[in-house]
Amino acid sequence: MSDHWLEALAWGDDGLLPAIAQDAADGSVLMVAWMNRDALAATVDRGEAVYWSRSRQRLWHKGEQSGHTQVVTEVRTDCDSDVILLRIEQRGGIACHTGRRSCFFRRLGDDGWADVDPVIRDPESIYG
């Protein structure tokens, strides 16, 4: 496969696009991170999610530290080709650095944001 498919995407001025990781089994949205061309190429090549860490300014193989890698079963983009959607199998069942399954654990209620999903594993025991 040539790299033509990479250039078919509408990369932002900063060379990045948001990427959604969705649980392939039940559709849960687990996290959103960013990708540049190298990250998406590495993701496809490796079959596991590789993002671009904006804070560390380097490629980030998700799970490299925690072991919570994401096996990619499908890659999609949208009608504007400016968002990436990964369908994944989440190793360890934990996508969030807080030790929760999904990063989207904060729900808006009458009293503002509330954390509504349980911590599955203490981050201390994940990241030491």
Add this chain to the structure above:
Amino acid sequence: MSDHWLEALAWGDDGLLPAIAQDAADGSVLMVAWMNRDALAATVDRGEAVYWSRSRQRLWHKGEQSGHTQVVTEVRTDCDSDVILLRIEQRGGIACHTGRRSCFFRRLGDDGWADVDPVIRDPESIYG
């Protein structure tokens, strides 16, 4: 409810955050658009998704033209408070301006991107 919850989000330098619309019934990711504070406040106030149109530089009540409004059943944010996740009921069953259910109809395969989901309704008949 005060506006404190709005300021608790980590709005970008441009005052925007990406917002994912997810089908509340089956978890399908239907679209991603952008919100500013006014858009999110209007969404919560109205109970229907209101985005910020970057191309038109104005609030965009999704479905205002097509009738394909999105009834919001839940609003979430993530651990970094920089992405919004809406769980919605999609009126008309069509979120995409191409007449498809979801905007994420392009799947990466061995030959690059392929459109894999059907057009439910001709956009001409939706937008005239």
